[in-house]
Amino acid sequence: MVRTPCCDKSGMKKGTWTPEEDRKLIAYVTKYGCWNWRQLPKFAGLSRCGKSCRLRWLNYLRPNIKRGNYSKEEEETIIKLHESLGNRWSTIASQLPGRTDNEIKNHWHTNLKKRLKQNSIAQEENSSSNNVFPREKSQKRLKGANNSHLHQETVEIIDSSMLSHNNPQVNSRPSPQILQLQ
Structure with a gap:
């Protein structure tokens, strides 16, 4: 039919x-x-x-529609409900009197989703930078530098670390592998 x-x-x-x-x-x-x-x-x-x-x-x-900017409490409610319900906009709208499901959906896609994405990226960057060892940080910093004196310092750091291990193969001159860093 x-x-x-x-x-x-x-x-x-x-x-x-x-x-x-x-x-x-x-x-x-x-x-x-x-x-x-x-x-x-x-x-x-x-x-x-x-x-x-x-x-x-x-x-x-409709006469009872609420217009204008969202309060912090409304935005937090939308975020919390979206985490638990997903894109069920009419169910989310039932928890926010005066707001329509269409308006909430539009606010989510134009403002909240982007803000949450930026916050999560910033948190990931902060957590990843805190997990890097200090030596790795300095090597990353030196790797991006184009100054020859920084490269020379890197070679000296590597030379001194190899000499400190009492390696019999290492003599007073730097090995060819270390010179390739310059």
């Missing part, structure tokens, strides 16, 4: 809603309620699809 189309596509208006269309939708929904979104545009005198009317009402025109 095939579901009937939501609306007759011919003559349907698309795009930005006009203030007049908004007034018609608000007047109809406040007077009669939203009993059937598919039939509502015809009775309200709108040349819109029922889905378009429903989304316009739920996301923009």
